[in-house]
Amino acid sequence: MSIFSRKRTDRRSIRGIERAQERDERRRRDEERRREAERRREASERRREDRRRREAAERRREEERRREAADRRREEERRREEERRRRRRPSAKPSATTKPSATTKPSATTKPSATTKPSATTKPSATTKPSASPTPSATSSSASASATATATASETATASATPSESGTPSTTAEPSTTAEPSATAEPTEQPGPVVGPEPTLSHRFQSQVDFSSDQLEVEDPVTEFLQAAAISVEFDVHSRDLVMDDGAEFEMWSFEDERYERGFPGPTLRVQEGRVFHATVHPSKGPHTIHWHGMEPDPRNDGVGHTSFEVDGQYTYQMQPEAGRPGDPNYGAAGTYFYHCHVNTPLHVQMGMFGPLVIDPVVHPDYPVSPGARRAFVDGPEYDIETEALFAPYCVDPRWHEMNHADGLSGDDAGLNRFEPRHFYLLGGELARRPAGRERVWSLSSLRANVAGGTRKPTLLRTVNANYLPNMVTITDATGAEAKIAELISHDGRPFRDTSVPGAPSPSCQDSGYPLMTSRLAYGAAERYDMLLHPPTPGRYYLRVDWEDWITGAVIATRTIPIDAT
Amino acid sequence: MAEQLPPEILARGDLLKLGAAAGLGFAALPLIQPSAPSQRAARTPIPLALAALPGVLDVYINEGYLKMVDDTLVYHRGFGSRPTDVDDPDPSLTMDPTVITATGDVVPSRTYPLDAAVPPRGTPEPLRADEANPGQYFIRRNYWASYFPQRTIIAELGSEIRLRIQNRLSKPHTLTVFGAGPDGGDLTTGAIAPDSVATLDFPCPPPGTYIFADPTNAPVERVLGLFGVLVVMDPEHQWDIAEDRATFERQWLWITHAVESRWASMEASGQTVNPATTRAVPRYFTLNGRSGFESLGITFDDAVNLATEEETLISGYPRQLDVRQFGEGAEAGTLRGGQLVRLVNPGIVFHQMHFHGNHVWTVRRNGVDWPRHEGYVDSDGHVVLQQWEDVVELETMDRKDIIIPIKRPPDAIDPVWFARTTDWVYPMHCHAEPSQTAAGGMYPGGLVAHWTLKGPNPGATP
Numbered sequence A: 001m002s003i004f005s006r007k008r009t010d011r012r013s014i015r016g017i018e019r020a021q022e023r024d025e026r027r028r029r030d031e032e033r034r035r036e037a038e039r040r041r042e043a044s045e046r047r048r049e050d051r052r053r054r055e056a057a058e059r060r061r062e063e064e065r066r067r068e069a070a071d072r073r074r075e076e077e078r079r080r081e082e083e084r085r086r087r088r089r090p091s092a093k094p095s096a097t098t099k100p101s102a103t104t105k106p107s108a109t110t111k112p113s114a115t116t117k118p119s120a121t122t123k124p125s126a127t128t129k130p131s132a133s134p135t136p137s138a139t140s141s142s143a144s145a146s147a148t149a150t151a152t153a154s155e156t157a158t159a160s161a162t163p164s165e166s167g168t169p170s171t172t173a174e175p176s177t178t179a180e181p182s183a184t185a186e187p188t189e190q191p192g193p194v195v196g197p198e199p200t201l202s203h204r205f206q207s208q209v210d211f212s213s214d215q216l217e218v219e220d221p222v223t224e225f226l227q228a229a230a231i232s233v234e235f236d237v238h239s240r241d242l243v244m245d246d247g248a249e250f251e252m253w254s255f256e257d258e259r260y261e262r263g264f265p266g267p268t269l270r271v272q273e274g275r276v277f278h279a280t281v282h283p284s285k286g287p288h289t290i291h292w293h294g295m296e297p298d299p300r301n302d303g304v305g306h307t308s309f310e311v312d313g314q315y316t317y318q319m320q321p322e323a324g325r326p327g328d329p330n331y332g333a334a335g336t337y338f339y340h341c342h343v344n345t346p347l348h349v350q351m352g353m354f355g356p357l358v359i360d361p362v363v364h365p366d367y368p369v370s371p372g373a374r375r376a377f378v379d380g381p382e383y384d385i386e387t388e389a390l391f392a393p394y395c396v397d398p399r400w401h402e403m404n405h406a407d408g409l410s411g412d413d414a415g416l417n418r419f420e421p422r423h424f425y426l427l428g429g430e431l432a433r434r435p436a437g438r439e440r441v442w443s444l445s446s447l448r449a450n451v452a453g454g455t456r457k458p459t460l461l462r463t464v465n466a467n468y469l470p471n472m473v474t475i476t477d478a479t480g481a482e483a484k485i486a487e488l489i490s491h492d493g494r495p496f497r498d499t500s501v502p503g504a505p506s507p508s509c510q511d512s513g514y515p516l517m518t519s520r521l522a523y524g525a526a527e528r529y530d531m532l533l534h535p536p537t538p539g540r541y542y543l544r545v546d547w548e549d550w551i552t553g554a555v556i557a558t559r560t561i562p563i564d565a566t
Numbered sequence B: 001m002a003e004q005l006p007p008e009i010l011a012r013g014d015l016l017k018l019g020a021a022a023g024l025g026f027a028a029l030p031l032i033q034p035s036a037p038s039q040r041a042a043r044t045p046i047p048l049a050l051a052a053l054p055g056v057l058d059v060y061i062n063e064g065y066l067k068m069v070d071d072t073l074v075y076h077r078g079f080g081s082r083p084t085d086v087d088d089p090d091p092s093l094t095m096d097p098t099v100i101t102a103t104g105d106v107v108p109s110r111t112y113p114l115d116a117a118v119p120p121r122g123t124p125e126p127l128r129a130d131e132a133n134p135g136q137y138f139i140r141r142n143y144w145a146s147y148f149p150q151r152t153i154i155a156e157l158g159s160e161i162r163l164r165i166q167n168r169l170s171k172p173h174t175l176t177v178f179g180a181g182p183d184g185g186d187l188t189t190g191a192i193a194p195d196s197v198a199t200l201d202f203p204c205p206p207p208g209t210y211i212f213a214d215p216t217n218a219p220v221e222r223v224l225g226l227f228g229v230l231v232v233m234d235p236e237h238q239w240d241i242a243e244d245r246a247t248f249e250r251q252w253l254w255i256t257h258a259v260e261s262r263w264a265s266m267e268a269s270g271q272t273v274n275p276a277t278t279r280a281v282p283r284y285f286t287l288n289g290r291s292g293f294e295s296l297g298i299t300f301d302d303a304v305n306l307a308t309e310e311e312t313l314i315s316g317y318p319r320q321l322d323v324r325q326f327g328e329g330a331e332a333g334t335l336r337g338g339q340l341v342r343l344v345n346p347g348i349v350f351h352q353m354h355f356h357g358n359h360v361w362t363v364r365r366n367g368v369d370w371p372r373h374e375g376y377v378d379s380d381g382h383v384v385l386q387q388w389e390d391v392v393e394l395e396t397m398d399r400k401d402i403i404i405p406i407k408r409p410p411d412a413i414d415p416v417w418f419a420r421t422t423d424w425v426y427p428m429h430c431h432a433e434p435s436q437t438a439a440g441g442m443y444p445g446g447l448v449a450h451w452t453l454k455g456p457n458p459g460a461t462p
């Protein structure tokens, strides 16, 4: 697994020129959208004004609201100043190119309530902010967690994955060894949390529209206590018309890096337990965030607008996946996750702003790992790296893919309560060989599985539900009969364990003698499961996925792919 | 892309006075409202309130208009605590929380146990700081009462539940308590004719969570609001799900619902919705009757905010926890455990309850305790085993019991955790994302809440 730090200056290529062109195009479009939003905003403002005139009784509360808004503006201004102050500190860092979105405000950020608040229309920070925002990149600030137990772990677990992705210039991705282990970092040397997370929730709102359209945006929030990171990634946001595996083409928005340019879903991330992880997002086309679904950092790093902030310029998310302990059901983050934008979430996630995230376990001396294998969690079963795969049910309502960033937030009925998918997809494939390149949709057409009882470890199948509807997964043999060959081992990044004896180790279900064997798995939006496949004999099996209506439960679509067991 | 409402449910001037009368502030509230219902006017007289009987809980099947999170009024029916009519500006469409004690008393109360201390703003205060674990606290065991939302009946094991239901509407209605019968079957009044009264007496079922609702023309009457929740507690084990089951610091009852305003307007105008031909397209999504910023307690109405914090917005102080056993802590009087959340879905949408900040530990579904060993996958493809989840499936009519640990978020780095001075607030929301909207947009205006990991406690010695 190699993850790149982005060096924006070292590649003068066609791609660079394209990027510049795209940027200009984006600016034009943003300007158009901004004007359109302005028109809409004015219209809705008129409506609101009309209503307000009839609200003499509301006047008192209105005044209170203004007072709070003023407080809030002052607070936000103080906050921004604080952020600027904090940002100045690590100024020795190399500078990044300025984002186009930082200067031209995309339409979405123009809020209908903005004009009722005099100062809100101008973002003071836009003019005074230092032109060079430091980008903590792997080359300068990232480091492996030194030669401790973690390093041992990475050699066994992470390095074994790398060969399968050979041919990529992975040298830049390898963390240097300059910084100390994160645990010893001195808080006093780092920008401290002089103020806590800016709580939008400590403010009050007059209406749902006010709340929806007035989320706190911060230009370049600062990462508190920035540590040396074992892995750093940089994500841009892109928008592209992409062709899906049924030939249909939709405008998709997603995250990209240099390996998976303008693709969908977002780049695959693999991080190891116990090591500090950085991901810097560079939003465009309006504010975005990244929520690391199932990961549990502090609120600033949780990526939710209304409990922290939405990001305009850039932000480096920081977290340290908790290390597992054998037999202990209270610890360990290893498992399958996904990340997604948490701004106008129904729309942005449907547009494609998500990607897979896998947390690999630390390696414990009592649970060594065979060549070509990994463990699913610290004391979990070994699986075969070669055939490890991921699939994600997803579906598209074409109507939604005509929408804009902030649709619905101003109180307009965008119909976002009506999700009526017409196209149904299985995303994913074998993790060791996700095709890199531009504008690729990672689609699943077949799977391989190792026959039980052979020399190879079993195949691990990870699934992320990227859907808004319930799904049923059914595994059958070649005749269509259900085949109970899947063993569920984890759910939502946590192993299934036997926890029946207080104070005693909790073995995995397999080790306790009751493996969770099944031919069926029912799950829904945002759930993840990890399963080992144990086909008893070589030959063809099938993985069938049904999409069900979220009210009636009726099956509305089905896709089936072959599993070839060898 | 705006959803077109059929002409008969557009706002009508003759009903605008309703908004004003309801003290809702606006003369021009968007009002989803039918043309004048013809058969309705003929129905007189409206029956009077029932004379109270000791030990009997009176329920009134009422109709009226409820204000949605965007100030739209939507027609509802409901099980109320007092008789009100359709044009009442403050209709009683949900029952006030009531405790039925083992000794047979019917006590209006938002909190249970009745004699336990009520947690300030819903937050149980800790016993004291846990010196060995910086930033964490010892939790009081068997100490704090819990607040319950509207629509709740809390019955103590050993009681006889005696309901008297008056149907004040023009069509027959029924009250059915699902799964509360001696064999796990349903208990029902049968059809209650308009303007008449029925009684339903039954021995309290085993500890757990039960839905009661009107099954008429299912799910239409339920969608219109005719539902509630019965929570059964063992008075000998007031901080346990049941004897020998998970113990908790305090409990929360979360009732999810989806409002179908088109169905509501059809029924209000005297039509009967056929759910097979008029497909449900819910427009509002509620948790304990509130959506969006109201469900997050950030309105200008202090009373609403307080009630929301007490009933819905989970909060607590960080503590040590071991999911292998929720019970006595390291020292007497302390709890090694989290808080119980009863997730209940009388609505029609398949919800996916997602918690940020902490995984939750699921212990029970629909009255069946999940085992801790010898787990299995049932024929529906669901794992039956106590487990961690960050998304909890909540099918229609499902009840799930989960323990939220209220512990240090595991993936926060040490320096950030140790420097923490403020509350940390984490969202809870349904991940079937269309439920995050109100009136087709206004994210996050739907089924949302949050939970608070309380900051360092000034009262506790470090």
Ligand SMILES: [Cu+2]
Residues within 6 Å of the ligand: A291, A293, A340, A526, B354, B431
């Ligand atoms: Cu999520």
Ligand SMILES: [Cu+2]
Residues within 6 Å of the ligand: A291, A342, B354, B356, B427, B429
């Ligand atoms: Cu979320």
